[in-house]
Amino acid sequence: MNLNNAHILVRLSPSHHALTFSWLDDALVVTHDIDKAKGSRQSKSHHIPREHVLRVAFDSKNGTLTVAYLRPKKKKKGPHLVVLNGVVQEDAWEATATWAQSVMKVVYDDNGIKPFRRLLVFVNPHGGSGNGVSIFNKIVQPTLQAAGCSLKVVHTDRQGHALDIVKTMELEYDAIVTVSGDGLVHEVLNGLAQHPTPVKALGTPVAPIPAGSGNGLALNLLGIKHGFDPAMASLNAVKGKPMRTDLFSLVQDGKRSISFMSQSLGLMADLDLETEHLRWMGDTRFMYGFLRGVLAFEPCPVQLSVKIAEKDKDKMAEAAYARNQTPFPSSKDAEAGSPSALPSLKYLPDDEEGWYTLEEPVLFVYAGQGPYVGRDYMAFPVSLPDDGLVDVLAMPLSSRKDTLSNITTGPSGESFWFPKLHYFKAYAYRVKTLSNKGNLSVDGERFPFKEYQVEVHPRLGTLLSLHGRYVTDFKPRTVENLKA
């Protein structure tokens, strides 16, 4: 069927106005035919981009058409869910059924997206400022159901609940949705890593719904504009495509954990872990913690050693820019190995060859992937999901003024260019603690302040993404030359 020639007329109910659906320029056109007073009529149309159409279904038993989509709100706000149900005249039933099927094909199959996903959803009632349940009930569940997804919903009742379920589950879901912050994603990925077939299990994509404080992963997948928008994150759960991502093994005291996002020490760990009691503030607690840390201005008692892959900032920025021009590159799966074991560790703790040790005192060390670590700070603007490397930065203990002026450029990523900031792309790094007092935060979770080592496993994890890249418009200094 040629979608562009078809107009489907639907009467919402005897007392309501009529609607006409059509398809134009890769968008669903919804035209309201409104009966005005005194017998006059008025038509009003809006265009819904293909990406925002969730479902079109025709029920041939009673002749009703259901159309669900996310409609952009006016001004700056995100989209809201619209579900329209109406009756089609009997002589148009056949054409409507064909039209509905054609739209679903364009919206899903032609883009390689499977409709009607089976989703395992974890809702943390205590994430962020405690709004997880209401965000799920009001926005997430209605959107996923409107798209025809089937849901298995678990409200977590303790820390570790999601991990315990995931590590023994049947691998039958199209994706795992977390309604919380980054801590619940950390739990789910560690559960998948402890599954009897961990490499296969980590092929199940994870889709975060922002209901935590920092929501770093949602920001990276959806961008700064939509990163805190549960409706856009729900759209990602329905229509995002699997995107392979590197994962990190963190080994501490002989115990191996999986980290997907960040490890921080010094000021950047303190501002998170020492403001836990201020969760009611939302992500403002991080700025409060930052300013407190700058006033205290204490050195971070660690020694950092790095197995460097790249230390030229311009080269890193150019490589990131080039990768981001090619969303969803034909990335391979995790490196082949046994499906019943995680990749073996390559770097031994006593291996010294080719490691660089930073001798300077530092205010903080931050390592990880994904540009944003919060709305106020793009720590890793040149990070890529699948370069097989961990970005490691260390802020020297220069001056309070330097630190403050850096953070004011925080959301733009411009602090990357601060000449005194050490920034490495690394295969691995290790930290030795020089005191027993300090904080280590891994994906926003508290870990013991003890020595540890991190190495990268290329493309071991899977996320859902609408964009096939981290959403950032950070550019190299040489961008004009690159275009030429």
Ligand SMILES: Nc1ncnc2c1ncn2[C@@H]1O[C@H](COP(=O)(O)OP(=O)(O)OP(=O)(O)O)[C@@H](O)[C@H]1O
């Ligand atoms: N029912 C529960 N009771 C207590 N803790 C829970 C429960 N369910 C999950 N958790 C734990 O709550 C912790 C915090 O959740 P999460 O990190 O997702 O939110 P957040 O800290 O507010 O967000 P972010 O990490 O983005 O700042 C996680 O360690 C998670 O394992």
